[in-house]
Each structure stands twice: as structure tokens, then as C-alpha cells.
Amino acid sequence: MFRNDMTVQRQHFAATLALLVRNLPLQDIFTEPLMDLGVYHLRIGAKPEQYPVVRDCLLASIAECLGEKWNKQVETDWTDLMDHVIAAMLRGAMLHALQAISR
Numbered sequence: 001m002f003r004n005d006m007t008v009q010r011q012h013f014a015a016t017l018a019l020l021v022r023n024l025p026l027q028d029i030f031t032e033p034l035m036d037l038g039v040y041h042l043r044i045g046a047k048p049e050q051y052p053v054v055r056d057c058l059l060a061s062i063a064e065c066l067g068e069k070w071n072k073q074v075e076t077d078w079t080d081l082m083d084h085v086i087a088a089m090l091r092g093a094m095l096h097a098l099q100a101i102s103r
């Protein structure tokens with residue numbers, strides 16, 4: 001599925017996460033861009049059931065990087081953030097699909 005160089009892909013993904021984490025109190029302003037990101041993922045063929053897989057891989061990567069600093073609280077915070085991101089992306093994808101069939 002990944003057409004681009006994975007270095008660029010990693011940078012895009014990391015930049016998105018950094019933006020979200022640095023602006024945690026402003027989560028609402030990300031709802032629309034995340035919904036658009038969900039539409040983009042719908043177009044490239046990402047399936048809803050793949051989202052938790054990506055989330056769990058990400059959590060495992062962060063856990064590996066943080067080593068002993070990884071704890072239950074950090075795990076809960078990252079899981080909550082990713083579930084929030086995934087929910088907005090899937091909402092965007094779903095609304096887009098619904099609009100497409102109601103035309």
C-alpha cells in the first residue's frame with residue numbers, strides 16, 4: 001500500500017503525532033483534519049480493522065523506545081490518544097462513504 005519512500009512516510013506519521021501531543025489541550029481543532037485524514041485512508045484502501053493493528057504497533061514501538069520509563073499511565077494516555085485519533089479518522093471515512101451513497 002505504501003507508494004512513497006518509508007523514510008518520508010515515517011516523517012509524516014511522526015510529524016502528525018508530534019502535532020497532536022504538543023497540542024493536547026486543543027484536540028478539538030484536530031477533529032476536522034483527522035476526519036479528512038480518515039477520508040484519505042479510505043481512498044487508499046485502509047480498512048477499519050487495520051486501525052487497532054497500527055495503534056498496537058505504535059504502542060509497542062513507543063514502549064520499546066521508552067524502556068523503563070514506559071508504565072501503565074503512559075500506556076493508558078497513549079491508548080486514549082490513539083483511540084481518539086482513530087475514532088475521528090473513522091468518523092470522517094464513514095461520513096464520506098455515507099455521503100457518496102446518498103447522492
Ligand code: HEM
Pocket residue numbers: 001002003004009012013016037041044045046047050051052054055085086089
Ligand atoms: C492509526 C491511525 C493512523 C494515522 C494517525 C495515520 C497517519 C498517516 C499520515 C499522516 C499519512 C501521510 C499522509 C500524507 O502523506 O499526507 C499516512 C499515510 C498512509 N497511511 Fe496512515 N495513518 C493511520 C492508520 C493507517 C492504517 C490503519 C493504514 C492501513 C494499512 C494506513 C496506511 C497508510 C498508507 C498506505 C499511507 C501512505 C499512502 C501513500 O503512499 O501515499 N494508515 N498515514
